[in-house]
Amino acid sequence: MGNRFLLSELAAKIGAELRGPDGEVNGISSIEDALPGQVTFLSNPKYAVHVRGTKASAVIAKDPVPGAECAFLLAANPYYAFACALELFHPPERPPAGVSPMASVHPGATLGKDVTIGPFCVLEEGAVVGDRVALIAGVYVGKGSSVGEDSLICPHVTLYHGVRIGKRAILHSGCVIGSDGFGFAPSAKGYRKILQIGTVEIDDDVEIGANTTIDRAALGVTRVGRGTKLDNLIQVGHNVVIGNDTVIAAQTGISGSCKVGSRVMIGGQAGLAGHLEVGDGVMLGARTGVASSLSAKETSAWSGAPAMPHKTWLRMAMLLPSLPELFRRVKRLEDGKKGKEEE
């Protein structure tokens, strides 16, 4: 189970400095669960106390923890070094290349080298799958859609027609890319569907969570930029444009035609109303409700609904439970009483 390294080798590979005795390690685990012969990591100094009790042979950390008996692998960015170490101990296994006889591949689809097309996948006419792409099972690739090389598409993903997925993307199970945007023209006889004739483009190195939905544009393109990571159960409406290296946590909803910048961080269950902009580098706390455009100029961190600077929101939120008391205090003042209630 897993590979083995000398700590000195491992240090060299992950760009860390070994502090302490060298020795062989064979796995990686959490601070609490690690056994002798394993490596663990400390990225949040708040958990330093656990390092003293760990059985791990070495800890990846920014600084040594005084009083700890294990070796240290010191790195400026320990979480990043940990990510690298994980890949060394658990090199990702691509499924074996080949096209399942139980897949349905249109003769007009194009397959790259060493692709994996699992059972019950459907590739429609004009679908293009790049080198070393893996469609695990039950993946639907619509007419003329393409998946860039080295991408991993998990079971039951749907790519509607004409959608473009970049290289090294990871699409988790059940996500839907290119469903129709939500557009209807009201009339006296009810709603008439606005055909959604645009498409979706997902750039390289994007990861998309399970059961997340990204609608195709009405006209034009819904776009997710390079390196952006979307968690599970997120809704991305039609014509949304998301920049590069943005991370969005689960169950957030982004309404149609929003522009979300690069290096934005959005907490879970946040919501953006339609046609607004969230600028580069903005951080939105969990459940933030954005009703108008925000940039990082005034302040980078926003929370609350409607969104306000995070610090204001913290003070406001702390006071909400005292609102009934405030009403009583104002009543007392109106009644001509001075000073605080004696309670």
Added chain:
Amino acid sequence: MGNRFLLSELAAKIGAELRGPDGEVNGISSIEDALPGQVTFLSNPKYAVHVRGTKASAVIAKDPVPGAECAFLLAANPYYAFACALELFHPPERPPAGVSPMASVHPGATLGKDVTIGPFCVLEEGAVVGDRVALIAGVYVGKGSSVGEDSLICPHVTLYHGVRIGKRAILHSGCVIGSDGFGFAPSAKGYRKILQIGTVEIDDDVEIGANTTIDRAALGVTRVGRGTKLDNLIQVGHNVVIGNDTVIAAQTGISGSCKVGSRVMIGGQAGLAGHLEVGDGVMLGARTGVASSLSAKETSAWSGAPAMPHKTWLRMAMLLPSLPELFRRVKRLEDGKKGKEEE
């Protein structure tokens, strides 16, 4: 790519009046992206300024925009006329009729004329699929469920047993119709499942978004009325009844046994507690939290959590960030100081 029309022809077909020179057009695009030879539209007067810069040959609009050089196709409801024009330029293509040899169709299932049953679809015993219905791929139709004529069912949709889908419905990928409602009887030994023996009925002309879930009734029927449109990732609980021509935006949740009227509009991420009524014509803003029944009699627009008249909510929401300041002001008054803080 697409059809060609004289502007005069197009005007006649979409019920608009041509103002300006006639000429051939071959496509439709957004105001910013339109090229000569294309048509665009203006439904929100706020974007009128862009009309002056557009390269489009004609703009579908309510009124001509002074100073614009293009032709106009004038319509009382320009968004509706645009919907019609889109269909002319992009007539929807039904997939070719036929039953894939890679589908699993029970001999006791009934197929109408010219149906499309794509690969990896499952039709259980007693399933009924009307004329010209398309099940694209990987669609599951449970025992005794039926899909009305001309409906389009996208990949990976699940219809549990005994569910009825009307005519001309569009069900997007991953939506689940007829899963068990969430009902459990607590006891000293834990929860006991309440069998959900009811069903779901979806009326004609309904569209249901990707990964939306609609639970079957415990007893009786969960119902979605004619012409109603549901966006992605919506939850509809057991025994909910939704009227006609209602539109509900993404990630909204409707708890069990709610009655939602006709021509209701619900914004994204709204939530309705169980067993309540939202009357005909009510509008709920995004993220509204409805804890008791609402009708359009007092006011039609509601927002906030708990729901309050939209206008009240607007004022309230604007004041929330000033709550810390209000606490300080009350403290000052209690301390016997008059007037505003000098800040």
Added chain:
Amino acid sequence: MGNRFLLSELAAKIGAELRGPDGEVNGISSIEDALPGQVTFLSNPKYAVHVRGTKASAVIAKDPVPGAECAFLLAANPYYAFACALELFHPPERPPAGVSPMASVHPGATLGKDVTIGPFCVLEEGAVVGDRVALIAGVYVGKGSSVGEDSLICPHVTLYHGVRIGKRAILHSGCVIGSDGFGFAPSAKGYRKILQIGTVEIDDDVEIGANTTIDRAALGVTRVGRGTKLDNLIQVGHNVVIGNDTVIAAQTGISGSCKVGSRVMIGGQAGLAGHLEVGDGVMLGARTGVASSLSAKETSAWSGAPAMPHKTWLRMAMLLPSLPELFRRVKRLEDGKKGKEEE
């Protein structure tokens, strides 16, 4: 359609006492819809008035309703007795055992006795499916994953590799178990994925709703305890641990590394920030936003965002619409006016 019983027989089987004349009954329905020959139930005394008008032959209730003409089946826990009666009238039908020739079963997978493996299911190497398990159709069971005996897995469920599902579980369509947790190490060159090498364990008697997603642990195990019930479209982050007999309503999100106790009740659209604890027996109202750990010691019922005692929240929420008025009242006081506004 359904079985027939004498009321006296039915009473004995569900642990109720017959009050009124014996007679044959053949079905179960709601108070409003029940016909002669059917049984109904009253669990909420608020609906007692409907009992007088019901056509049902008998009502399962805690106490007889004065003035009602039907028989009563008296039970201490009428909702539980109703659950039992439903099972008698509608004994759950397991689909016929057998492995579809249209399934893809790896020779290294292990199948118990009397399993149902429907069309387009995939069992990867090392997958283990216990006795009498039913995988209805299009279910994906990853490498080395196992499903305990008597479990029912609905269409289009995905179990990633190495996931363990207990006995008598019910997994509804489209749920995803074992997708990667959301973990990325930021660096100057963008985010680097933290491999998620942990797993998911779902204990016995758990039910998981449609399109719910449960991420695998980064290291270690994401765990859902015995008898716990999750509704639709719920997000459970990596390394979350949920206790036994907990119920969680639709669209709730539980961030990574949370510990949720046993017998907890969580309303719909609630959200828990990461790394916090919700103690045994806590009740969270719909849409509660939990930002720090909560226990049932201070109070068991919490609501609001940020979470506060439910009673405080009720008072607070009632006052929110009056906040604009409160600002005006404070302004009046600052202006030196006493008493209430004359409005």
